[in-house]
Amino acid sequence: MSLQDFIDDAISPWLNDGGEDNDIVLSSRIRLARNLDKVPFPTSGQEEPLTKVLEYMEQEFSGQSFNGFKDFQLAKMSDLEPIEKRVLIEKHLISPNLAENEGSGAVLISKNEQVSIMVNEEDHLRLQIYYPGLQLKTAVDTAFEIDDWIEGKIGYAFDEEKGYLTSCPTNVGTGLRASVMMHLPALTMTNQMNQIVPEINKLGLVVRGIYGEGSEALGNLYQVSNQVTLGKSEEEIIQDLTSVVRELIDSERRSREWIVQQSGIQLEDKLYRSYGILSNSRIIHSKEASKCLSDIRLAIDLGWIKGVSKTILNELMVLTQPGFLQHYAKKGLSPRERDVFRAKLIRERLTMEQED
Amino acid sequence: MECQRCHKNDASVHYTQVINGKKDEVHLCEECAEKEGYMDFSNQHLSMHQFLTSMVPLDSAFNKSQSIKPETTTQCDYCGMTYGEFRRKGKFGCSHCYESFSSYLTPLLKRVHSGNTEHVGKIPKRIGGNLHKQREVESLQTKLQEAIQAEAFEEAATIRDQIHQLKQELEEERKGGEA
Numbered sequence: 302m303s304l305q306d307f308i309d310d311a312i313s314p315w316l317n318d319g320g321e322d323n324d325i326v327l328s329s330r331i332r333l334a335r336n337l338d339k340v341p342f343p344t345s346g347q348e349e350p351l352t353k354v355l356e357y358m359e360q361e362f363s364g365q366s367f368n369g370f371k372d373f374q375l376a377k378m379s380d381l382e383p384i385e386k387r388v389l390i391e392k393h394l395i396s397p398n399l400a401e402n403e404g405s406g407a408v409l410i411s412k413n414e415q416v417s418i419m420v421n422e423e424d425h426l427r428l429q430i431y432y433p434g435l436q437l438k439t440a441v442d443t444a445f446e447i448d449d450w451i452e453g454k455i456g457y458a459f460d461e462e463k464g465y466l467t468s469c470p471t472n473v474g475t476g477l478r479a480s481v482m483m484h485l486p487a488l489t490m491t492n493q494m495n496q497i498v499p500e501i502n503k504l505g506l507v508v509r510g511i512y513g514e515g516s517e518a519l520g521n522l523y524q525v526s527n528q529v530t531l532g533k534s535e536e537e538i539i540q541d542l543t544s545v546v547r548e549l550i551d552s553e554r555r556s557r558e559w560i561v562q563q564s565g566i567q568l569e570d571k572l573y574r575s576y577g578i579l580s581n582s583r584i585i586h587s588k589e590a591s592k593c594l595s596d597i598r599l600a601i602d603l604g605w606i607k608g609v610s611k612t613i614l615n616e617l618m619v620l621t622q623p624g625f626l627q628h629y630a631k632k633g634l635s636p637r638e639r640d641v642f643r644a645k646l647i648r649e650r651l652t653m654e655q656e657d
Numbered sequence: 658m659e660c661q662r663c664h665k666n667d668a669s670v671h672y673t674q675v676i677n678g679k680k681d682e683v684h685l686c687e688e689c690a691e692k693e694g695y696m697d698f699s700n701q702h703l704s705m706h707q708f709l710t711s712m713v714p715l716d717s718a719f720n721k722s723q724s725i726k727p728e729t730t731t732q733c734d735y736c737g738m739t740y741g742e743f744r745r746k747g748k749f750g751c752s753h754c755y756e757s758f759s760s761y762l763t764p765l766l767k768r769v770h771s772g773n774t775e776h777v778g779k780i781p782k783r784i785g786g787n788l789h790k791q792r793e794v795e796s797l798q799t800k801l802q803e804a805i806q807a808e809a810f811e812e813a814a815t816i817r818d819q820i821h822q823l824k825q826e827l828e829e830e831r832k833g834g835e836a
Contacts, residue, residue: 336752341736344748423748449782457781458752461788463766464776466752470762471769473755475778505771531766532773636688 312616313392313414313431320434324602325550327482327522327615328431330393331440333448334467334476335426336458342468343402343421351405351421358420361454362409367447370411373418378406387624393431398422416447423468424476426451435546437479437539445535464531474531479542482511483549484614486521486599487556494523497549505529506545512591512618520591520618525549561603572600580651585644590621609651617647660686733757787830794823 316328340354341347355377363375378386378400386400394414399406399422409418419427428447432440458466464474472478488494498508507528510518525546527538560568575596578589585593598614600606619625621643627634630642660668666686674681731740738750740758749755755762766774780788797820804813 338752341751342749344746345736345738345750347736445779448779452781452783456783459781459784460752460755460776461784462775463755464778466749466755468748470747470749470765473766474770474773474776477778529770529773531770532775532777534778538778 312612312619313394315413315415315431316433316612316615320432320436322550323434324611325483325485325553326435326546327484328433329435329437329440330432330480330482331430331437331444332478332480333428333444334424334465334472334478335428335448335451335455336466336468337425338456338458340425342423343405343425344423344468348404351425354425355405355407355420358407358409358418358426362418362451367450370413370416370447372412373409373416374412375407375409375420378408379403384624384628388628391619391622391624394429395419396422396427418451424472426455435481435543435550437481437543441477441479441535441539471528472530475533475535475538477530477535477538478526479539480524480526481542481546482615483523483525483546483553484521484595484598485523485549485553486595487560488549488553489518489521490560491556493552493556494518497552501525501545504541504545506542512587512622519588520614521595522591522614522618557599557603569600569605572596572603572605576600576606579647581648582644584640585647586640587621587623587643590643590647591618594618613650617650620646620650658684660684660689662686662689662692731758731761787827790823790827794820794827797823 320326320329336342337354340350343351359375362373365373367373376389381389386395389395389408390397390400392414394410394417395408396419399408399419402421405421407420409420410416415431417429419429428444428451430440430444430447460466465476467473467476485494488497494508501508505528506525508523508525511522511524512519525542527542529538533541575593578585579593579597594614594617597606597609598611601609601611601613620629623634623639626639626642626646629646630638634642658668660666661684663686666688668684669687670683670685670690672683672685672690674683732738733750733754734757735753736750738754738757740761743749743754743758749758763774777792780792797816801813801816801820804810804816
């Protein structure tokens with residue numbers, strides 16, 4: 302496999318198509334949790350009825366298309382190699398939780414990888430849809446259409462008072478989790494995130510790093526999502542989230558301007574040094590790689606580095622995860638070998654940009 | 658502090674072991690700690706859901722007034738899950754559990770969903786037009802109040818007519834159902 306093919310493989314096609322405010326919001330995601338009526342939840346561990354759910358989904362939806370989402374393919378967890386599962390997790394098409402369900406777990410993925418439907422994760426069905434940039438409204442409208450399409454063949458567990466019934470009480474009601482992935486380097490550099498996060502939490506929204514553990518956000522990438530799913534309509538949830546995201550975008554833009562004004566040449570130097578590291582290093586840890594990738598992306602947004610595509614941040618963040626590296630190397634790699642391989646891959650990717 | 662074993666990564670596992678009264682402090686990074694067998698980090702991360710559901714108190718006030726414990730006696734008649742099991746797992750066994758444990762759910766839902774207990778969003782199509790229409794009447798009534806407050810009386814009149822129309826349709830459906 303050539304590097305180009307591999308990247309086509311690593312980057313879901315939908316990611317390359319713009320979207321609103323895409324210098325700061327990398328992607329919008331909608332997830333709907335749905336269950337079948339009169340079937341125990343996957344959390345009950347009763348294999349027989351769950352296998353029937355899987356068989357039914359395969360029979361009704363595998364190979365089907367809906368509007369622009371062509372040719373849904375079903376992959377059973379029991380048929381996938383550990384590395385293949387890891388790659389699907391790193392592309393955010395399945396959850397680590399689903400990967401562990403070797404018995405009845407499966408996923409339906411549309412050809413363009415924009416829609417994935419997890420079968421027998423925590424709930425019978427978890428429908429996910431991604432859009433580039435800030436497009437929550439479009440995403441939720443489309444998710445509803447797909448939801449209605451699925452509902453045509455399935456009776457959902459629904460209660461007039463409690464709404465869509467889910468395995469976990471934190472999802473009941475709309476079963477909706479809306480989230481946006483944001484790149485917030487200036488707010489992080491100026492230490493403002495520490496103050497902003499608790500404020501956002503008070504509004505029933507959650508902010509966390511996408512990569513990295515705890516409060517650490519590798520690559521200055523954050524995910525903002527709703528926590529409350531009951532007592533608010535989907536429109537309200539989306540509106541609340543969108544208005545907070547817009548605030549964050551404005552603050553990030555103001556902070557970028559401020560840093561450039563205050564310390565233009567120092568910032569330019571810092572960002573170009575990161576470019577230097579990525580273009581030349583022979584061993585690189587994922588933490589350093591994420592930091593440098595975030596710097597390059599900021600330099601592209603500020604118009605300093607030209608001729609490198611914006612998607613390099615999202616692309617290489619996925620590409621340099623352990624699963625992808627090993628998939629590309631076609632063998633298992635020790636952490637040390639991964640660091641060498643990661644450095645090589647990033648160098649090749651950057652050279653490719655310059656040739657284009 | 659760097660890891661004592663690989664001297665490369667930051668130490669994030671700090672461990673004091675006492676063997677025969679001799680105290681040893683160990684500082685390792687996650688990777689080395691896992692290799693040395695001190696800890697298994699896969700699946701260690703507490704999810705937000707686990708965190709929220711474990712926070713819910715065991716309806717202490719309710720227990721005091723009752724001699725029987727709901728943990729073992731309240732059971733879902735569809736999947737067999739007991740209330741105690743639900744408390745431990747934080748996950749329901751089936752959709753009927755919501756009904757079976759309904760008397761204990763309100764405080765939990767309130768805590769998790771900022772005080773809300775009732776769904777106001779999307780409704781499955783198969784539930785039929787009835788509930789859709791009822792919800793629309795409710796939402797129009799709110800709009801009507803807003804319009805009156807804003808003294809937009811022309812708009813209020815239109816909304817009132819819409820409500821009237823929907824209510825008539827609901828009434829006819831109900832009669833049809835009885836006949």
